[in-house]
Amino acid sequence: MRSYETIDDAVESCMLSRIYNGFHFRSGLEVGVEMGRARANYILDNHLTRREEVEHLELADF
Secondary structure (H helix, E strand, C coil), rough: CCCCCCCHHHHHHHHHHHHHCCCCCHHHHHHHHHHHEEEEHHHHHHCCCCCHHHHCCHHCCC
């Protein structure tokens, strides 16, 4: 089993394996990673609440 220091290391490893196996071109994978990061940032910014903001809520608020 592989382990990675960061998520970026795992992404890079996944990208390289897809290139080496001939499944994808590097340019397509790089665009896909950019799109994935943009989508993740949008979700984090618009749909998730930070833990500090939730601590003051009561169960009745839900």
